[in-house]
Amino acid sequence: MSASSWHLRRRSFAGRGVALWVGVAILAGVRIHGPDHPRPWCLLAAGILLFAAGFETTTNLIGNGLAALLANPHQADLLRQQPALAAGAVEELLRYDAPVQTNGRTVLESTRIADVELEPGQVVLTLLGAANRDPDQFTHPDSLDITRTGSRPLSFGAGIHFCLGAPLARLELQIALGRFLERFGEYEVVAAEHVPNFQLRGLAALVVKPGLAL
Numbered sequence: 609m610s611a612s613s614w615h616l617r618r619r620s621f622a623g624r625g626v627a628l629w630v631g632v633a634i635l636a637g638v639r640i641h642g643p644d645h646p647r648p649w650c651l652l653a654a655g656i657l658l659f660a661a662g663f664e665t666t667t668n669l670i671g672n673g674l675a676a677l678l679a680n681p682h683q684a685d686l687l688r689q690q691p692a693l694a695a696g697a698v699e700e701l702l703r704y705d706a707p708v709q710t711n712g713r714t715v716l717e718s719t720r721i722a723d724v725e726l727e728p729g730q731v732v733l734t735l736l737g738a739a740n741r742d743p744d745q746f747t748h749p750d751s752l753d754i755t756r757t758g759s760r761p762l763s764f765g766a767g768i769h770f771c772l773g774a775p776l777a778r779l780e781l782q783i784a785l786g787r788f789l790e791r792f793g794e795y796e797v798v799a800a801e802h803v804p805n806f807q808l809r810g811l812a813a814l815v816v817k818p819g820l821a822l
């Protein structure tokens with residue numbers, strides 16, 4: 609780390625820790641199968657699921673959101689000047705760089721999507737991050753625009769499995785960004801290193817230096 613830049617490196621135990629807890633949750637879940645499952649195992653599995661689903665995702669949302677704002681200093685400045693834009697900014701940052709890039713569904717009955725016939729049992733990989741940049745849904749999809757209205761990103765999924773923690777995650781990003789913009793000045797992104805992960809998109813490290821002129 610040089611004296612003129614900050615190297616913000618994520619604590620390395622986080623990814624491995626979440627993987628471990630997902631494993632424990634699966635084992636706990638195995639124990640709760642059957643009609644006479646003991647209640648503590650249910651609670652343990654549910655608690656670990658909430659932790660695993662809600663920890664790395666939100667960490668990545670805050671990192672990705674911060675990096676995107678710093679890389680778009682006019683947008684950061686707009687939010688600093690007009691904190692009332694915070695809710696829209698959160699929605700836009702969720703769209704612009706989604707922490708969960710892919711999701712999956714198993715086809716239950718024959719159906720057709722666009723020109724593709726799907727049969728029961730087939731597994732479909734949904735590209736949430738790509739859908740969030742669909743030009744038919746979002747004007748100038750590759751631009752970060754915190755004043756965008758009517759935007760409905762797919763970052764929390766859709767349908768009956770829509771993310772249980774969405775309100776909490778939105779609130780966490782709103783608070784984190786608000787505090788950052790209140791306390792710190794302008795920073796320029798020097799380098800961003802991503803965790804090599806196909807599904808969960810997040811930063812391993814973010815190098816910034818102070819004082820970008822607008």
Ligand code: HEM
Binds near residue numbers: 711
């Ligand atoms: C930025 C943060 C988060 C993102 C991007 C995210 C994303 C998602 C996505 C894409 C799904 C799958 C939805 C689907 O299959 O249609 C999901 C499900 C879920 N999320 Fe989140 N999540 C986040 C934070 C959280 C938090 C903080 C919690 C809990 C405290 C949480 C708990 C859950 C649970 C329990 C499910 C499963 C819901 C179900 O199957 O009915 N998530 N999330």
